[in-house]
Amino acid sequence: MTVEIDMGTTRAGATAPLDLEELLATRLLVQGNSGSGKSHLLRRLLEQSAKWVQQCVIDPEGDFVTLVDQFGHVVVEADRSETELTRIAGRVRQHRVSAVLSLEGLDTEAQMRAAAAFLGGLFDAEREFWYPMLVVVDEAQLFAPAAAGEVSDDARKLSLGAMTNLMCRGRKRGLAGVIATQRLAKLAKNVAAEASNFLMGRTFLDIDMARAGDLLGMDRRATEMFRDLARGQFVALGPALARRPLPVIIGPVETSARSTSPRLMPLPEAARGEEAADLIFTPGADEDLRVPPRRPAQPAPRPTADILAQLSAPVPQPQRETLFPEIDEAERDALIAAVLSEILEDPEASYRSVAVLYQDFLVRCRIRRVPGAPPDLSEFKRRFSVARAGIDSQTAQSETWQKALGLANELSEDVQGVFLLLARAAVDGLPCPSDASLARAYGSHSAGRARRLLTYFEERDLLVLRDDFSGRRIAAFPDLACETAAGDPNAPADTPGRDAAE
Incomplete structure (x- = not known):
């Protein structure tokens, strides 16, 4: 049975379907700058496919927890031990429950370790629980970075290994990876290369447009169109979407994110002069007056010349007693x-x-x-x-x-x-x-x-x-x-x- 979900419309007004069964076998990569509508696209995909396939969302900002009320997803807060997250992921597969792993409030390294543990639990589930599952990873460049960053090598290797397993070996275990990233240049190539379906949104940097053009089979001049795409417009290509690059407009969604794009609004009628100063410098009645602890002052960094001089200075050797008298x-x-x-x-x-x-x-x-x-x-x-x-x-x-x-x-x-x-x-x-x-x-x-x-x-x-x-x-x-x-x-x-x- 072929299951198609409606992702929106083409520029000609026709329906833009997505073959869900083909997606489960070939995976999906979404790319677009901040504000291009990636999260909106993922939400449309999740809402349209919720009744057909089990879902798991790796959510760095906690935007997809709103799926709970209408579609029955279970929110898994990531402030747990890695062992506990792995076990929860195994139960998610066993009972075929759709879940959202909320990483909100954790620093980058903790997010990478939590996501690696949860993905590892999904991947290592018993064979009898290998049911089809759509695994959506938002901001995938955080979990599969192309280069080492400020996090430890151990955390980076764990997270990158989990993402590689998802995209390279997950198909046989029923896992279909859907990864979204702001910049293709920041995403590990071995992870991006495993996707056969693409939805490319607005981007401005030449290196990202070139990589998007290579994935879609477009020449360099044709990639200029990525700068002109409006919010919510993407170019689709792949066996689950279209055989040729096809511009699509993502349709509306039923739920909304907790965080929305900033909109201009008039300022309140604020007091001026001394009244404004009183509002700022006078604590409120319910305000916590405890002074937050200050971080100890960091010592001034040592000059590089002093460090090199210390390293090059001879190390004093302890005097050793010899068995023979010294010769003059x-x-x-x-x-x-x-x-x-x-x-x-x-x-x-x-x-x-x-x-x-x-x-x-x-x-x-x-x-x-x-x-x-x-x-x-x-x-x-x-x-x-x-x-x-x-x-x-x-x-x-x-x-x-x-x-x-x-x-x-x-x-x-x-x-x-x-x-x-x-x-x-x-x-x-x-x-x-x-x-x-x-x-x-x-x-x-x-x-x-x-x-x-x-x-x-x-x-x-x-x-x-x-x-x-x-x-x-x-x-x-x-x-x-x-x-x-x-x-x-x-x-x-x-x-x-x-x-x-x-």
């Missing part, structure tokens, strides 16, 4: 110097990359149990350059050598070792290193590159080169007031640290 810095430096000497004993060490040498250095420090944090890469380069120069402990403490280190710090790290090798020869009065020795200190086999480095140092006025009568090279350091002995530039490379060891 002098002994630690001696161990590090010994590790560097071991590395320099390898003839190929000077030709390896700094990264390889540093990894070898870290491993050797662990083997020798060097206490404390190992030197970083920059400190390692400096220490390795000094060790490669072969400076003894006495010379390292001299004022001249400290000045040489200061000059080396002005150079790039890759040439500091070459400069210190020359400076060490000058401080100790040793022969000027050969090109091969300088190239080795630079990590290269090219004697020409070593000579270019000497030219670079001379151009920066760090040293002055001259030859004696035998053609041997002497390097003088004006800032250090010393010079090297004459040395053969073509001699083979010396073993690093050999002179210092001797």
Whole structure:
């Protein structure tokens, strides 16, 4: 048997029927801005179908409780525990009683939890009670939001899961979802996509008009009509309504909502001057004079810079007692110097990359149990350059050598070792290193590159080169007031640290 209910008229004056049995199988989505007549449409649908099918209304504002007197709905106040609401919903299905779940007076999160519990009770009813039921959800974007809002994730997941079950899996359990929303963009897509029937009302935002046009199969230009729809006018499409987009005008209703749209009315004849002030500032005879408790003042928010500074501050570590006595810095430096000497004993060490040498250095420090944090890469380069120069402990403490280190710090790290090798020869009065020795200190086999480095140092006025009568090279350091002995530039490379060891 086909049951059609009258939703109103078309623009041509014909009746706009809705196939109720088809609606139970294909579900309905209603969309329209505030004031477009969504609640009026839902009320018309509920009134026309009340004698044919069991109904349940999820009512956020308590507008549909007026169905009680004329159509026998039972109002379920939502200020109960979630377990109690679930059990009541099960009894609603068992006894086939139409009900209105009134969520009025609850905050948003409490409304979502109550609606999820009630819908869950309807969905989880025993199979023998799977009678056809029309489940109408007003303001569906509250219960199936497209994005996370100010409510907790737990409440949002519960509510969204219940709405998804209603629209995706409810048909086999006899539940036919009818959801109404102000904005399609705020409604979860997986919930809206399950509806096959649509009633699209007035809307103004491009994103909502585009989504409504996609659902109705309309091109972008045709969606402009949604701006021109009057209150109570909707465009219908779906197997239960029309095979092509059909503008309909929703018919009148028998009941009315408790809350109505505001209407202009003349102001009362109010007293003026002192009389008006007395009316406002003088309490009435039946007025509660108790002072409502004030909320405690909220502390001023901390600046973001202070929070970041606190998070980045080092956490003080408790002092731990060690089983072994701490090694002083002098002994630690001696161990590090010994590790560097071991590395320099390898003839190929000077030709390896700094990264390889540093990894070898870290491993050797662990083997020798060097206490404390190992030197970083920059400190390692400096220490390795000094060790490669072969400076003894006495010379390292001299004022001249400290000045040489200061000059080396002005150079790039890759040439500091070459400069210190020359400076060490000058401080100790040793022969000027050969090109091969300088190239080795630079990590290269090219004697020409070593000579270019000497030219670079001379151009920066760090040293002055001259030859004696035998053609041997002497390097003088004006800032250090010393010079090297004459040395053969073509001699083979010396073993690093050999002179210092001797």
